Amino acid sequence: EAQVTQNPRYLITVTGKKLTVTCSQNMNHEYMSWYRQDPGLGLRQIYYSMNVEVTDKGDVPEGYKVSRKEKRNFPLILESPSPNQTSLYFCASTRGANTEAFFGQGTRLTVV
């Protein structure tokens, strides 16, 4: 089954404690991206990657890092999480520029 898998689904952490949210896709898609979803703001892109070792900032990259060492994985790293990063995060993958994105199930992160 074609899918995008994120882990964990839920996470509560404390300010400043580094964390990683993993994302994996089994569709051999080149393009992957991370979004955060906040009430009234919709989905905002954090980072995206067009291929292995190629990443670029989205609209809200501050406080986040990503890596793309292999095609299927695109982890999101919060080196020093802060409460304003409490949000619902989605990873997505796309076959090409003008095709639909497949989304993971989401990771609800709470930073206290």
Place this chain on the structure above:
Amino acid sequence: GESVGLHLPTLSVQEGDNSIINCAYSNSASDYFIWYKQESGKGPQFIIDIRSNMDKRQGQRVTVLLNKTVKHLSLQIAATQPGDSAVYFCAERENNDMRFGAGTRLTVKP
């Protein structure tokens, strides 16, 4: 900055009626548009897309209309069912930049 938005944040329809969800976009360079459905506790799911060289596209029970003159996108759902209750997002894409609207919550009354 340029943005994608929605005319109505909520929409309530009777089961069996047709639903129309609207979206305004402002980036005239966008060449690809998508509608997503998001059910509670799940990630967005693709419904239908349309490219800027088209003005209408039909799927199963859904139709997307694109009016480039007024930068307006709509999603029509025929014979709305309880399973259609969800938040619907429009998205526009220019090259690698995809932007989403805030979403419209559709509630279907039995």
